[in-house]
Amino acid sequence: MTSPIAPFDETYLADPHPVHRALRDAGPVQRVLLPAGASAWLVTRESDIRRLHTDPRLSIDKRSATNGYTGFSLPPALDANLLNIDPPDHTRLRRLVSHAFTRRRVDSLSGKVQAETDRLLDRIAGREQADLLAEFAIPLPLTVIGDLLGISTGDRDRFRAWTDALLAPDPAQPNQAKEAVVNLERFFIDLIADKRTTLTDDFVSDLIAVRGTDDRLSEDELVSLAFLIFLAGYETSVHLIGNSILALLDHPEQLATLRSAPDVSATAVEELLRYAHPNQFAIRRFPTEDIMIGGVTIPAGDTVLLGKASANRDPHRFDNPDSLDLEREDNPHLTFGHGVHYCLGAPLARLEARIAIGSLLHRFPEMRLAVPRDQLRWRASFREHGLQALPVAFAHAPR
Numbered sequence: 001m002t003s004p005i006a007p008f009d010e011t012y013l014a015d016p017h018p019v020h021r022a023l024r025d026a027g028p029v030q031r032v033l034l035p036a037g038a039s040a041w042l043v044t045r046e047s048d049i050r051r052l053h054t055d056p057r058l059s060i061d062k063r064s065a066t067n068g069y070t071g072f073s074l075p076p077a078l079d080a081n082l083l084n085i086d087p088p089d090h091t092r093l094r095r096l097v098s099h100a101f102t103r104r105r106v107d108s109l110s111g112k113v114q115a116e117t118d119r120l121l122d123r124i125a126g127r128e129q130a131d132l133l134a135e136f137a138i139p140l141p142l143t144v145i146g147d148l149l150g151i152s153t154g155d156r157d158r159f160r161a162w163t164d165a166l167l168a169p170d171p172a173q174p175n176q177a178k179e180a181v182v183n184l185e186r187f188f189i190d191l192i193a194d195k196r197t198t199l200t201d202d203f204v205s206d207l208i209a210v211r212g213t214d215d216r217l218s219e220d221e222l223v224s225l226a227f228l229i230f231l232a233g234y235e236t237s238v239h240l241i242g243n244s245i246l247a248l249l250d251h252p253e254q255l256a257t258l259r260s261a262p263d264v265s266a267t268a269v270e271e272l273l274r275y276a277h278p279n280q281f282a283i284r285r286f287p288t289e290d291i292m293i294g295g296v297t298i299p300a301g302d303t304v305l306l307g308k309a310s311a312n313r314d315p316h317r318f319d320n321p322d323s324l325d326l327e328r329e330d331n332p333h334l335t336f337g338h339g340v341h342y343c344l345g346a347p348l349a350r351l352e353a354r355i356a357i358g359s360l361l362h363r364f365p366e367m368r369l370a371v372p373r374d375q376l377r378w379r380a381s382f383r384e385h386g387l388q389a390l391p392v393a394f395a396h397a398p399r
Contacts, residue, residue: 001029007023014378017281020222023274023307024314028045028048028294029042029043029294030044039303040305041293043304046310053282054338055291061286068300069317075220078181078223080220082341083228090340091340093221096217097225106347106348110351112139112144114355117140117359118382120140127361129391131390131391133238142234148202150204151191159182162184163231166180167383189223195264207225237349237383238347239278239384239387240272240277246278250365251324256260259361259362263354263358267334269350269353270331271324271331272353273335274331276324277385279383280308280309280384282334283341288303311334317329360381366394367393370392376388
């Protein structure tokens with residue numbers, strides 16, 4: 001077995017796509033060293049990645065790992081979620097929570113998303129500059145998912161700090177992620193206890209009602225689902241919006257096309273999801289038996305990463321994959337996964353992106369970066385490519 005390569009360096013954090021391209025060109029499967037020190041098998045090509053999303057021999061249950069995988073160390077109250085459970089339990093849990101993300105229910109949130117978008121844009125109107133990440137891309141999904149779960153406004157800033165510490169911890173603070181996990185667990189346990197006394201019209205109350213009616217949810221499953229829905233519904237939407245805005249500023253001809261349209265089309269949203277979505281990999285998987293991928297035998301229990309970002313720019317599937325084309329019609333991207341683990345929150349992510357980006361561009365048609373492009377800084381996460389800040393200037397600001 002060859003020694004693993006270590007691709008996840010500062011160059012990768014600044015721009016992962018050239019690294020993915022080099023790995024894809026080198027072969028369909030690469031053995032890589034993860035930042036924490038463990039190794040994994042990275043699958044690089046779209047055809048393999050699409051097929052493996054539905055291969056029952058690849059488990060997402062961490063108990064199937066036998067070769068040193070650690071990942072996030074979560075307590076049972078946060079770990080019994082859809083990202084760590086195989087069918088049939090996965091099927092049962094997904095069925096119980098899927099009603100929260102039906103197209104009809106998500107469409108009913110459109111007015112709230114638009115109202116919050118307008119409120120945030122009102123706050124920066126008339127300014128010379130703004131950090132669109134801190135002042136727009138972060139608070140919008142935070143408010144939307146907080147309302148969906150029934151989390152009070154005063155608690156949401158704490159969540160922002162905890163999720164940042166969990167997903168992109170400061171190397172100078174080694175206990176930061178562990179402290180965030182403790183805080184998140186305690187918060188959701190207390191939130192559910194409070195909701196039990198007074199059920200309201202929110203998703204956590206719906207989960208409690210399911211748990212209390214026929215005991216189809218264990219207590220750990222209840223807490224874990226609330227945690228997962230918050231984490232997934234907030235973090236990825238933040239960086240989808242931020243990355244999409246930057247991608248448009250990087251492509252003025254595409255930006256002009258979007259600005260001239262009355263609305264952001266579904267085609268444009270799908271292309272931004274393919275091109276700019278922050279998630280680099282699907283949830284890690286573990287073969288339940290030795291498995292051949294791309295001519296390489298991967299032992300049972302090893303860690304396998306499916307490179308979604310690499311798949312979305314595979315030239316064997318997409319024409320000119322490194323180009324942003326908002327009119328791209330043939331666009332079966334794997335951003336939200338494929339098969340039984342397809343992302344439940346996809347309709348909400350699409351809605352937020354469409355409203356946020358369209359409203360921003362029509363409100364501030366002359367927006368531009370306020371700093372040179374190479375001065376932008378990225379979060380220290382190899383899993384999720386997202387900005388630390390997105391400073392922009394408006395037309396009336398001095399050049």
